Amino acid sequence: MIQQLFGFLSYFIPEIICVVLMTTLLVAESTVKEEHGSRGKIIGYALAMLALCLLFLFQNLGEAPRFIFHNAITIDPFSTLIKIIMVLGTMGAIFLSYSSKDIYTNLKSEFAIMAVGVLLGGMLLASANNMLTLYLGIETLSILSYVMASFKRDESTSTEAGMKYALYGGLSAGVALYGISHLYGILGSIQFVDMVDKLPGLEGTNLLIVLVSFMFFFVGIGYKISVFPFHMWTPDVYQGSPIPVTSFFAIVPKMAGLAALIRVSFIFFNNNSALSISWTGLMLVISAMTMTVGNVTAIGQTSVKRLLAFSSIGHVGLMILGVVVLNEQGVRAILFYGIVYMFMTLIAFYITSHLSDMYGTDSYDVFKGLIYKHPTMAIIMAAVLFSLAGMPPFSGFVAKFNIFSVVIEKKLYGIAIVAAINSVIALYYYVKLAKTMIFGQADGDVKVLGFTSGNQAVIIALFIPVLFLGIFWEKVMIMSGNAVLFIK
């Protein structure tokens, strides 16, 4: 028994690395003297450990699915791929935090501690196989996120962002928990496998309670991925938080929440019962509303952070369409979208961060005439914006195309039209920003200090996948295709 548990630990190495990293960072933070350079070493150590974690994850990618710790956790290629995306996003955010002025100098390594903690929660959520691990994942993710949002603690905006996040988050997690409690009562277990066995035998009041409980349960996940009725916090929190935190929020909690949503949808609703039909119907409506609200509200924004927040809402709305169809192609499309979205978001936030460090604001004006000051960065940013809008030949196009193809294959023409209209709206506000960069008049020819050669190299390295996944996308599709084979 004990030996078996220790045996399970060998599949849990990425998570263990994160725990070790968190604790050692805490010790390092409190013991290492604040000399010149020690901060950089701590960040370097964190990045190296995360790279090691990535190595183990890639090794796990080919393994058959396994249920460890009494069915509490699934290690399968699907969750592993999601974890890879999240680890990459975390590394990107930590690297950005090192050079960003938005994070106070004495809090740089604390940022890494918190980020790794959120990452750990996300990993738990991505491979949750019972309600308890799922809830623990959500809360680990959330509670540390509240701290991260209020990281700029001398500024009222950041504190306000953290507070709004904590209040909305506490409410939604509580509602979800109340739903879970009734699910446990009616279905008699907290294990997904045991719960799903009881589903077909339900009728009358019990069926109604289960349906309502699942709606409550969706509040918790929907809040984390910020879909339509629960998206109000997103722009506020994104705007108030420091930019590295925002870039982190745009990737890790969203991917983790999507992973949980996909897994729950596939385990509970992968049949033709009345319950599944109402669930997919709900997803369909929510997806349409999320896309529309995100993209339409993005038009009038003047802050680039808020723009990216609304655009991320729009992207999540599109990604949920892959859940609606409930088949492998849908999940594959979501995974590909997730990978591409991660790279695009990181680049957009990197460039915004360096510019807003320079000018102290993140309004459109800081992008004016960027092409004259930093041609490379301006071209990359413009390309990323076009990619976010889904223009060929960038990878954003392939990602969108995949989602559209699975939706049309299922003959859901109505939602395809809504998504197409939304793409046009999105194109408008992305191009508007690109226009500001290229045709706007630069006020003076000040060089942006943040664009050191190292930072530029990182941005270019992140740009390579955005460009080439648009052309050579088959390999990633095969990888994510292999990942979803075992999802059920």
Next chain:
Amino acid sequence: MMSLASYLIISLILFVVGIVVMIARKNIVAILLGIELILNAAALNFVAYSRYVTNNLDGHIFSLFIIVIAAAEAAVGLAIVIRFFQIKETIHIDEATQLRN
């Protein structure tokens, strides 16, 4: 003799009161209390179902976890509220209006 229904009704009342507190009260500490009520409603449900319906320990374990998480959440929430109070010198939720369209 208490039945399952009485526990469920009490937890439902707790849940509704929690939601109402969160919506109606303007004091941020009171709103945090509302979150606690909601979490406790769920914990009560878990224990009641565990005792009367499912006869396994899952519910008890779950409610223990809920207690721990509620404490962690309250700690973080209060820390942020203290910071907010130090900056704004009020804990009225209507003062949190810097971030909006």
